[in-house]
Amino acid sequence: MTEPKTQGPAASPETGKKPARNGKANATIYDIAKLAGVNPSTVSRALSKPGRVSAKTQKLIEDAAAQLNYQVNPFARALPTGRTNTFGLIVADITNPTFFDIIRGAQITGTRRDYTLVLAESAESAVTELTAARRMMTTVDGLILASPRMDDDDIRALARDKPVVVINREVEDVPCVIPDVRKGIGEAVRSLAGNGHKKLAFVAGPARSWMSARRWEGAQAACEWSHLEAVRVESSKPTVDGGRQVARDVLATGATAVLTYNDLLAIGLMQELQAGGMAVPDQISIVGFDDIFGADFTTPPLTTVRSPLGECGAGAATRLLDLLQGSGEPAGTLRVETELVLRGSSGRVFPAG
């Protein structure tokens, strides 16, 4: 009776009544209970509550569970408890490399703590984002919003329902993870100043982007400190293409150094300037932002202010999971440091020609 018969719990000849699993049906705590000669509730306790049953019974049940190759049914568990061991991550654009490290960071942290990641994309739309968030809310234990586009109030409304952590934006009363741009920008501007630059052009990102505003502020502050003149140039969109389009405006400013809202803009800008015959960094220095994948593929490789995206994702996940598991502060902002990554696209200013 004790041999692990492979036929298991579903030995009935009638081919599976409800669950169309043609092979073996998954074992339930009832099967275990029968096999171990105890009550199902005891099995439930043995498997979830630590030390609620005697060591003897515990062993008995664990063996039976192992023998039947038992795995809890997450839905059955979720129904009465509301806990799903799942958390959501909503990003604006899956193909934007900025988010990839965030996704990875969150994914890894989640897996390590036995949580599953559910991913959704908002396609850069505030409406889609809110819809996705609402949909997810019923399914997950908590939510991470990376660079959300929706209103602060909507975010707070979601946060009232279940734990929410925001990345790359500061929302009052909601825990946030944001890169502190000051250090990185400071380093970048000091480096440029040290190389003799007098005027810096900042290529801004989307008008509604919270992060773009912070970066512009940071650039202004750092320039004041280092006695550089800072001018702002608007871009149509924060992509490689947007960077190409903005080249003309950048040149018009007469600046010898450029700091862009993100790396894609920097790459596009550099491509366009080089195509126009300008030498980087000899005639103009370019500094990007984020240090995305591929930032070092360019010639010269891109100098950039690194945003620790992976850390943001991991930090947000840690924060969220702490919240879910009862530890950790309810709100407050986690700041992660940015730093200058000095590569080839920035350097000494040369006399024209």
Add this chain to the structure above:
Amino acid sequence: MTEPKTQGPAASPETGKKPARNGKANATIYDIAKLAGVNPSTVSRALSKPGRVSAKTQKLIEDAAAQLNYQVNPFARALPTGRTNTFGLIVADITNPTFFDIIRGAQITGTRRDYTLVLAESAESAVTELTAARRMMTTVDGLILASPRMDDDDIRALARDKPVVVINREVEDVPCVIPDVRKGIGEAVRSLAGNGHKKLAFVAGPARSWMSARRWEGAQAACEWSHLEAVRVESSKPTVDGGRQVARDVLATGATAVLTYNDLLAIGLMQELQAGGMAVPDQISIVGFDDIFGADFTTPPLTTVRSPLGECGAGAATRLLDLLQGSGEPAGTLRVETELVLRGSSGRVFPAG
């Protein structure tokens, strides 16, 4: 009585007994039933089975549902039915840009058909992969494996349980989506031959990679056809770094053209060769594979054989969802076309010097 009072169904003063939702608890079909004056099961039918209840009752129930802001509880639904409207995607490495587009393609297709994507990573390990797959199996309706590392048999075992679709590998009896490399490689080799190249070095990928084998076969066949000599060079790992390391071996072959297993290898190789003073493409032509994000950031931009990764992801998701919804063939392989993307890193062979 008919006004939509915002206090909703949970007006009881005792602060939430089980569901810790401090605000309003979610409405259930029982609430709807009470409000509409029908039986809960009627509500269930009205909301899922089309035309099982009279138009009159239908309307009544829908109004009540709207009024209560009802949303089904996915777990409660999943428990008896087994359906979750969810599918899993397992990739070897989240940070590998090859998978970016696959993830996106699958995500978008899924969302469009009202399915949610659950993402997991195997960290390039066959064991982790199988574990993740097994875990997921209990939660999702079906699974997509992108470039799986596990054994064919393990994959088939999973496929016996629930629908599985494989990307970038062919597994018998399991539906697969694979890029057909012949066309793209053919175009690449013809282009090189047309530019006067006589000898092509192929930089191979991981020894166990199914795809690497296909690409090498394709290169050999195309070279034979175009009267080029093909030589194979092994790489330590399919990354930028691996590409740098293999530069010496590539030069040793004396080939004037190189085709690499993937773009990362090509980029690393190009960086190393350029650092050593070689001109690309004047002294050596380099062609990558996949056309990943960033392949055009290099100088010169990388010529590459594009693998329609997004299409693969979308195709796999479509396939899987068709399977889940009853339409579509049970197995068989979907082939997507590859094509040459001619950029600056390949061209005419010049006399040495």
Add this chain to the structure above:
DNA sequence: CAGCATTTGTCAACCGGTTGCCAAAACTTG
């Protein structure tokens, strides 16, 4: 308008766990 077929709604069981409450069992202690 009786007799029959069809539509529509209800009842009740079920999916697979969790948990409050209680009694039996085991362990202390005087």
Add this chain to the structure above:
DNA sequence: CAAGTTTTGGCAACCGGTTGACAAATGCTG
């Protein structure tokens, strides 16, 4: 060894939907 305390396991209700079986209501036919 009796009385009191602590463990331990069992009972049963519950989470929120789905669905087969059945009866009531409705429609159709002669």
